[in-house]
Structure formats: structure tokens, C-alpha cells
Amino acid sequence: MATMAASLRMKTPIQSPTTKTHRANFSPRQSSSMISYKQKPIRRISCALIEPDGGKLVELVVPESQRDVKKREAMDLPKIKLSRIDLEWVHVLSEGWASPLTGFMRESEFLQTLHFNSLRLGDGSVVNMSLPIVLDIDDSQKNRISGSTSVALLDSSDNPVAVLNNIEIYKHNKEERIARTWGTTAPGLPYVEEAITGAGDWLIGGDLEVIQPIKYHDGLDCYRLSPSQLRAEFEKRNADAVFAFQLRNPVHNGHALLMTDTRRRLLEMGYKNPVLLLHPLGGFTKADDVPLSWRMKQHQKVLEDGVLDPENTVVSIFPSPMHYAGPTEVQWHAKARINAGANFYIVGRDPAGMGHPVEKRDLYDADHGKKVLSMAPGLERLNILPFRWPHTTRHSRKWNSLIPPELRISSSFRVPRCGHLQRTGKTHQMDSCALVVGKCWLNTMIVWLQTTLVGSLNPSLLESLTYTNGSVLEA
């Protein structure tokens, strides 16, 4: 760590803003260029990207010419209404993040996921698959489906989104699913409360045909690049290494240093053009995580300010919902990025972890994520880059030692210990606590932005920003 910090201070140049390119890099594919990608196949560069799991990227959206027919077909089938999280999974499946899965899991896939975190393919090879991607139905839905072999999936406005074919219905043992996925059955797991506790007692698997690309119309769809689009982008940039960084919070100083240093290390290893996939998670997150729209604004700032070089950085949204299942989930995060073309994956302390919902401790051992990732079946092709950065809030001295002097934050400045507040907060304080956590991250981000922009730090100015709302970002 000390060595890295020293080499950083010596070698890492502070990027000057390169405002003329950042916009294009932040949203590399607008819809027009997406179409042009589909129309003109990209020339393969000599260093081919890592192969998707199963050898071929799964894409489940029906050709545009068949959409109307498929929609009419759907209207005649038994119907299942999707929750927001269900829709996010349809999105994930439709673009092949979970390749070679071709739809919601049947029982054989579900059992392999729960017990082995992996799937054995027909040829005997193994791909990683650690999270169940399943669709639940209740007794009455099951009865309505009756003898049908296909069902239609509807969005919240009752529009048909997809058809699920060759269906298989099997029991949904929620307790076992939760225990084997999270390693606990304690009440208060965010995904469980949102998507499992009230779910039906049956799961329905099958092969998906998705009627049209999933869109959310939230102003961020243009940032939601599919694995196929990301691969095209990496190829266009002649990337000979792609290193992915999953995050669900604003970029902080530690992240930025880590990503910069990773590129330096890859160059030292002989790669000519390592490209960073900065890949914020865009699906369901818990209430006290910073909302996606704010995170995206912050990521945009990071590129605008040139701290990450837009020339070799692609920012895009990963559409998966978040389980907070620690070592089990980090495998999913890594596996999905293989399908998007990444052959290096950065993993830090306690990935996808959270505090234990009942006990006063972290739910997972902070080192288990990277250990499990390095041993996971089906991820042998992926280069795992473990990294441990100190807590910004608890170990500010250690933290500061990583930061080049010209960017270093005065040690007299302390960000509130939000994690602590959150854990000790009573239920009725959770809302305000969530805001504090949000602000805490925003503080970190503001500190970092200010430091980068101004090159010096005024603690009293920062203090004054601490409890204003997030709109300071737009100032």
C-alpha cells in the first residue's frame, strides 16, 4: 500500500480537464450510433476480447420486424405482471449479462446456483452463476397458467414485455433460497424484504423472448449499454485489456486512485491500451444508498474534471438489482462483466456487503469477497485485482497517506461516521439517517471535487457544504 502510494505520488500525473471529449465518452452510444453499430459490424482488432460465458453472447430481444406479431401472441397467453425488480432481471437476461442463461431459471439451474454457484453446460464446461435469477408466482397465478407452455410478462402498465416459453413451475422454498444466498435468514435484508418475503410459493422458469429493448425513460437510458454495445465500444477503442469497476456509490478519492493505479499496473504488465469500464449498478438498491441519478451526475463530474481520462474510460450503467449478498453476489458482478468484455475485475474490501441486519457487525468478513472470487468456479479466465482501501471515515490518517500531497485533505476535517449512525439509529430515524449517509458520500465527493478543482482545501468552506443538499453538485 505504502509502495503504491509512493509510486502514485511520483508517477501519476494529475490529469488536466479534457472537456472536449468527456461528454462523448460518458455516453459513448447515443441511439443513432447504436443503430449504426448494429448495421455495420465492427472490425475485430487483433487482441480479441474475452469470450462470453458459453462462447456466445445471449441476446433475447426479438428482431424489430417480429415485434408486433410477438405482442399479439403475448396478449393471448396467461399473463404475469412484473415488479420493478422482475423487469430489471428481464433487462439483464435480455442483453446477455447472464449468458448463457436464456431466461428465468428452471429448477436445475436454480439448484446448481444455490449449491454450487455455477452451472455445468452440455459440453461439461462450467460457468459461474451465483445469484438465482428467478420469477415467482403465487397459487392463483399457477392455477391460471394451468396447462399452458408459454406465458406473457407484463410491465406495470400492463404492456407485454416478453414471452416466457417452455415453462417449468417448481417450488419456491424461500427460507432455503435466502439461507444459501445470504448465509443468514435474519430479518431486514433489503432484497429479501423487497422481493422475496411477499413473493409467491412457486418459481417459473423458461426461455425468454423479449418484445423490445427494456427502457426506463428516466433520462439515463442512453447510459445503459448492453454487453454487445460495450464490446463494440472496447473494440472501437482498440482496447487490449478491459478492467471493470463495479460500484453503487459515488466515486471517492480511494476509488479514483485505485482505478488510476490499475491502469498504470496494466501498462507496466505490457498492455498498450487498457480501458476502464466504470460500471455503476443501476437496479434496485437499498433506501440509504445514493440514488442512481445523483451518482451518475457525480460520475460525469469525475470525467469532466479529468481525474479519470475519458479517452480510456467508459461509464455505463449495469442494469442488475442489488442483493447485498457479499461473497455470493460479487461473483455475479464479476461474471456479468466477463460477458461485457472485461478480463480484469477490481475487487475491494467487503464487496456487495452491508452491516448485519440484526447484529452489530458486518454481515460478511471483509476479506471473504475477494477470497471467494479468486476461487470461484467459472471465473478462472478473469483476472482478479484485489485491493484494500481504508475506510474514509474511520482511518483518515491511513487514508490520507494514499493521497498525493497536493490533493490531501486536512486531517482536521472529519466526515461524519455515517455507518455508525446508521447502525445505532432507531427505526424511526432511518429516513434521516439515510439522508446523512447520502450526504456523507456527497461530502466525500464534494471534498474530492473541490480538491481536484481548486488544488487546495478550505475546511470551513467544506463544513458549510456538509449539510446542504445534493444540489451543490450542480453549482
Added chain:
Amino acid sequence: MATMAASLRMKTPIQSPTTKTHRANFSPRQSSSMISYKQKPIRRISCALIEPDGGKLVELVVPESQRDVKKREAMDLPKIKLSRIDLEWVHVLSEGWASPLTGFMRESEFLQTLHFNSLRLGDGSVVNMSLPIVLDIDDSQKNRISGSTSVALLDSSDNPVAVLNNIEIYKHNKEERIARTWGTTAPGLPYVEEAITGAGDWLIGGDLEVIQPIKYHDGLDCYRLSPSQLRAEFEKRNADAVFAFQLRNPVHNGHALLMTDTRRRLLEMGYKNPVLLLHPLGGFTKADDVPLSWRMKQHQKVLEDGVLDPENTVVSIFPSPMHYAGPTEVQWHAKARINAGANFYIVGRDPAGMGHPVEKRDLYDADHGKKVLSMAPGLERLNILPFRWPHTTRHSRKWNSLIPPELRISSSFRVPRCGHLQRTGKTHQMDSCALVVGKCWLNTMIVWLQTTLVGSLNPSLLESLTYTNGSVLEA
């Protein structure tokens, strides 16, 4: 099922008792022949037995010449006293049932077991390993060990049993271990209550050197053949297929039919001499299972009465403790038998399962065991023989359809629904209920023995035997 029953009625001859050989076959290796096996290597037959996991059978008992030295060495080390279950695991490890494990798991093996039910070896190959084989210590034991790299393991009389070398101490997250192993954290799991709830907060892994073969001095040690001894026995018999049958209860009619039919099927497949390994589990079992000594008496009867042919049956004790962890545990049961030379494994309904400790249902789906087994990493070499037999107690009509007419039990006779009694029994009734369960199995066994011996059934005679104790077996 119907086909099999029909073919059984037509083809399966009723064995006449072959009393002259049964004794030798039931306990094929007395201590003298064990020694002769070690002194004279057995000639390999042309059809080699299946290779042990990792290519070489692990054996951890130090040579006799070094025992005294090792014992003195142990006395100078920090000491850990073993529970009965710990000792059973030392036994399991010492004989290579868990090959290629060379001792209690270190964290890397523990994590792979919890998450993947398998271990990746140095050469990239994968072996199955679904149950954590771990040794817990508490804070004060951890402190006493301090900087030592080895510890001595003592039995209940403080005799040194083994030395654990190159130790690694790591956290024992009991909740996560239980959730990932059993798929529930509900209170009342027998192994959890016996061995985990009160266990220390640390686990200690390392390489074992076992000072002398583990013996229990209960009159049954001669039946505890090691994998190496079993392999020698199968080779001596020129077995070209070995099919293992794990059980923790008396053999009942369904079992017997199943084993007989399996041999028939293997002969039809072209094997010349399939040998049955009838392999009762001998370690920890829950209070309401029939004790090992009674089960062994019953198994002996089965051979004496010639229902299983002693010429091609080896009865031996599997020293592992029982987890009752269903689909997770059945993998361990199968994997251990590979190490003993079995290349076929019979699996029935709900293997290693039990009732949910809190809810009124089975803990596991009755079909998951065989499904998980057929998909488990590291068990690809093993031929899984799934079989479903009806409950004796609940579906007597279906059950009867399997039984040749001359052995069939009158449908007016019903064995008490002990499972039901047990589940509805209040806590204070558990003891008597456990006895009922024991008797229930004994009833089944008595019915079966009587039917086999007499060739006809007298329900009133059976009724009179129902609530006498197990000593009728010796009558």
C-alpha cells in the same frame, strides 16, 4: 416402478439362507487379515477400482515405529480436547474418506466448501467436498496456542490422538456456516445443537498426523473398515463394479428389494461381478435414530437369512457423523464412497433429510437430493442410481405393489405413523416418541424378517411383537 416390481416378481429368486458364509462376509476383515493385507500388497485385478479423489488415497496414521516419538512430541504442544464428534472427524480424515483433505479445513477449503461444495486442486481439477470438516476453538484456547505452529489433539481421557501441523486459525461464523450448509438457521437441527451452537468462535485448520488408528472399543471396531481395507476387499473379490448403499436405519423391505434389483441391473449392463457395499453410518446420529449396535445386529440378520447374498455383499461401518443436511450432505456420503472404491451410488427419496425442526414439513424437497447429486461438481465419475421408494407408513398400497406376492404384507396391517407422531409430539413427549420411532423401524424389520423366514404373515403375531423391545431380534 411397476415394471421393476413385475420383473422382480418374475426374476428375483428368493435366497435360501447360506449360513455357512455369512459371518465371514459380514466382518470380512478381522485384525489378523488386516495386518496381512498391509504386509502383502493385493494383486490388482484387470478392472481397476475407481481412483480416489485427488488420485491418491490419503492415510494420516503415522507408522507404528514412530508412534511413541509422536506421542511424546504431542505432550509438549498446546492441547485441544476433542469432543466425540471431533474424534469421529479425525477418524474420517485419518483413513482418507475425505481425500485429498489432509486435515481439518483451513479457511480456503472452508470457504470453497460453503460456497461451491467442492475444492479446486493445484492441477485445476475439482473434487467434491460439501460438508465443512472443521475443528473449533474458543478465545482462551486460541490464546493458549499463541505462536505455536502445531497443536496436540486429545481424546476424552486426555490421551494424545493426533498432532495438527502448520495450523491456521480463522473466524468461525456459525450463522453463515449453518445457513449455507443446511439452508436454514431454524433452531433444533441435531448436529448444530450438538456441535455448533456451543462451539468456539474460531476454527483451526492444518495437516493431521494421527498417532494410532481410531478405535471405539464398542465391539464393532472390526466392522470399521478403512477405504484402503475396503478397496483390498473389493479387489480380492474381483469386483468389476462396486455399488454403495448408505443407510442410518435398519434395512427394510424397500432397501432389500432395491439392492437386489441394482445388482440385477448391473449384471444386465454387462458387469460380471458387482459387489454391494452396505454401509451404515456409524458416527453421531440424532436421538430418535436406531442405535448403531441394534442396526448392526439387524444387518447381520439380513445376511444370515440370505436375503442379500453374502458372496457379493460387504457390510462395513462408515465412521462419519451425520449432519441431516439433505442435498448438501448426500454429496459427502457419495464422495466418501468413491474414496472407498465405489463407482455406483444408490440414492433414494430425501437422502440425509429430516423434518423441518420448526415447520410442519420436510426440511428438503424429497427430490432435491438426487437432483443435486447428479449435478454436483467432482462427482461426475460416479454413477448415480436414483431410486424412489414409497413411504412404508403412508402409502402401504403402493409399497405393497413392490413386494413379491409371497412376501407381501397384509394391507390390513399398518405400521404406526411415527413421523407424524414425532412431529406433533410436544417437547416432553420427545423421549417416548423417539422410542416409538425406534420401534416403528424395528417393526418394519420384524415384519420383514418374519416374512422372509416364514414365508407368510400373521398380523396378530406381528401386532404382539409391535411394542416389545428390540430384543425380539435375538429370539
